Amino acid sequence: MTMTHNVNAHSDNRVTFARRNLWSGILFGLGFVAFLDETLFHQLLHWHKFYDKSTVAVGLISDGLFHAFSWFATVGGLFLVADLRRRDALWHKLWWGGKLLGGGAFQLYDGTIQHKLMRIHQIRYNVDILPYDLIWNISAAIMIVVGIGLIASAKRDKRVENGAFSNA
Amino acid sequence: MHDAHFPLPDLLFGIPALLAIGIYIGAVLITNRRGRLRKWPWLRMVSFVAGVFFAAVALIGPLARQSHTDFTAHMAGHLLLGMLAPLLVALAAPMTLILRTINVHLARKLSRLLQSSFVGFFTHPIVAAVLNIGGLWLLYTTDLYATMHSNFLLHIIVHVHVFLAGYLFTISLVYIDPIFHRFSYTYRTVVFIVALAGHGILSKFIYAYPPAGVPVEQARVGAMLMYYGGDAVDLLLIFILFKHWYQSVRPRKLVSMSGKAV
Numbered sequence: 001m002t003m004t005h006n007v008n009a010h011s012d013n014r015v016t017f018a019r020r021n022l023w024s025g026i027l028f029g030l031g032f033v034a035f036l037d038e039t040l041f042h043q044l045l046h047w048h049k050f051y052d053k054s055t056v057a058v059g060l061i062s063d064g065l066f067h068a069f070s071w072f073a074t075v076g077g078l079f080l081v082a083d084l085r086r087r088d089a090l091w092h093k094l095w096w097g098g099k100l101l102g103g104g105a106f107q108l109y110d111g112t113i114q115h116k117l118m119r120i121h122q123i124r125y126n127v128d129i130l131p132y133d134l135i136w137n138i139s140a141a142i143m144i145v146v147g148i149g150l151i152a153s154a155k156r157d158k159r160v161e162n163g164a165f166s167n168a
Numbered sequence: 169m170h171d172a173h174f175p176l177p178d179l180l181f182g183i184p185a186l187l188a189i190g191i192y193i194g195a196v197l198i199t200n201r202r203g204r205l206r207k208w209p210w211l212r213m214v215s216f217v218a219g220v221f222f223a224a225v226a227l228i229g230p231l232a233r234q235s236h237t238d239f240t241a242h243m244a245g246h247l248l249l250g251m252l253a254p255l256l257v258a259l260a261a262p263m264t265l266i267l268r269t270i271n272v273h274l275a276r277k278l279s280r281l282l283q284s285s286f287v288g289f290f291t292h293p294i295v296a297a298v299l300n301i302g303g304l305w306l307l308y309t310t311d312l313y314a315t316m317h318s319n320f321l322l323h324i325i326v327h328v329h330v331f332l333a334g335y336l337f338t339i340s341l342v343y344i345d346p347i348f349h350r351f352s353y354t355y356r357t358v359v360f361i362v363a364l365a366g367h368g369i370l371s372k373f374i375y376a377y378p379p380a381g382v383p384v385e386q387a388r389v390g391a392m393l394m395y396y397g398g399d400a401v402d403l404l405l406i407f408i409l410f411k412h413w414y415q416s417v418r419p420r421k422l423v424s425m426s427g428k429a430v
Contacts, residue, residue, distance in 0.1 A: 050392060051375045064369035068361050071399065072406055076357075079410045087419055 011161060013089035018158075021091040022151065024080035025098020029147075031074025033103040034066065037110065047124040059118025066106070066114075073102075093157070097150030104143025111136040180324065181227040185220050192216050192262065195269040205268060212260045219256030222248040223331055236317060239382045243390035243397075246330060250300070251401040254334035259408075263345035279346070288349035293356050296340035297363040300333040305370055313379040337363070342408045353413040360409070364402050371395035 014021065041048040055063075084090040111133065114120050123132040196208045225231055226245035235242035263282070267275050281287065289295055307313055307326065316322050339345060341356050371394040378387030 050388075050395075051372050053376075055376075060369055060372055061365075064365040064372070065361070067368050068364035071364070071403055072357060072361055075403070075406050075410050079414045083414060083417070 010088050013087055014091040014094075015158060017084060017087060017089040018091065018094060020080060021084060021089070021094045022098040024077050024084065025095040025100075026077075026102030027073040027080070028077030029099035029102030029104075030106040031070045031072075031077055032099070033106050033110075034070030035074060037107075041123070049121040049125070052119060052121040054119045055121070056118050059114065059120040062114060062118055063120045066110075070106075091154065093150055094154040097147050097152075097154060100143045100147030100150065102147075104140045104145075104147055107140035107143065108137060111140055176320075177232070177324070178228040181224060181327075185224040185227075189217055189220050192260070192265065195265050199265070199268050208265065212265075215256045216260030216262065219253045219260060222256065223253035226253070227327060239379075239386040239390040240393060243393045247393070247397040247401065249327065250304075250330040250334040251398065254331060254338045255401060255405060257335060258338040258342065258344055261345050267346070279348075282346065283348045290336055291340045291347060291349060293340045293351055293359040296333070296336040297359055297366075299329075300337040301363050301366040301370070303329055303333050304367070308370065308374055308379050309377075311380060314381045317381075338405065341405060342412065353409070353416070356409065360402075360406070364398070367398045367402075368395055371398065 037048070042050070081090065081095070084095075111123075115122060115133070115136075122129055123136055193213065196213055199205055200207055226235075226249035231241055231245050235245045267278060270278070290299075307316075312322075312326070316326050339347065341360055343350065371391045374394065375388050375391035378384055382390075
């Protein structure tokens with residue numbers, strides 16, 4: 001009896017805080033991709049440059065804003081996870097959907113607008129850049145598609161669940 | 169050579185630093201003896217001493233001397249003086265300590281002063297951010313940086329400003345001491361993001377366009393130190409801000425269910 005009650009409460013909580021699950025995932029995904037970009041491509045591989053002479057002015061501003069925002073997104077996204085957990089409302093599928101969507105969207109923005117249009121830096125220097133750009137942006141697109149798929153699937157689960165309860 | 173005398177800036181900054189530490193520890197010892205007050209957390213005392221120490225490291229001693237000729241050393245000092253020291257001092261809650269040390273009559277007067285629109289103006293997040301980040305833009309993108317090294321008075325003013333602006337910025341974002349003009353978490357977060365972006369953009373600007381008289385190599389290392397060092401200190405500040413936010417929206421029901429509520 002109490003068990004059913006807890007399961008019901010958990011799925012109710014998840015539905016109540018569905019938006020928060022989604023946004024927590026999106027924020028953490030964005031922050032996580034920005035963090036990987038910084039550690040992997042700037043610090044470890046030294047492929048990315050700290051500053052590229054061909055950067056346009058608006059590129060410097062965009063880079064600065066996103067870099068600052070990514071710190072807040074990472075820390076804020078994780079505090080939201082803690083908040084969802086203490087409310088027994090963490091919805092893993094929706095959260096991962098949000099994470100892939102947020103991470104993929106940022107990677108696509110970085111790979112197209114920031115790298116190509118604003119020319120803040122290239123993925124790597126002194127190589128044929130095309131395969132790098134393709135892998136970068138296609139992997140971003142895959143993340144977005146899988147992310148949207150997971151979000152849609154989570155919403156379907158919710159509808160099925162609601163249907164089951166209304167029949168009972 | 170006998171080198172017993174201290175140069176003027178060492179005395180000018182060193183004596184107030186020692187006084188500040190002495191007064192803080194004295195106030196803690198005095199108020200801890202009053203039975204009706206809680207014991208002052210020792211971590212706050214450690215935080216205060218460390219904060220003043222880091223500020224002093226930037227102003228006197230070998231790092232300060234090296235920073236006259238070396239931009240990287242200057243930037244290391246700037247991170248300590250303008251970011252880490254203000255954060256550590258703010259975490260030590262000096263205003264709370266003052267209020268509990270002085271008598272009620274004086275404390276009332278002080279809290280009226282804290283409520284004044286004058287204090288409210290300077291602790292406004294946007295004003296504090298402009299004083300802090302705007303001041304840095306002024307310092308590194310005009311001739312101010314070069315002039316500062318030949319003008320003693322200007323040197324003192326700039327360094328005092330860097331610390332005070334850093335302190336105002338910190339206390340305008342995270343509320344540890346009593347603050348009477350308060351802003352929502354969302355408001356403070358948005359201002360903070362823009363301010364951190366301004367700091368990062370300035371770092372890359374310095375990398376691309378070194379201030380007058382600074383060799384390119386030094387400017388580049390200094391700019392990267394500013395960028396990543398600023399990130400590191402601001403990460404602490406973001407964590408504290410969001411931790412307060414997280415605690416402020418604690419669900420009441422769950423607390424009462426676990427039996428901890430009053």
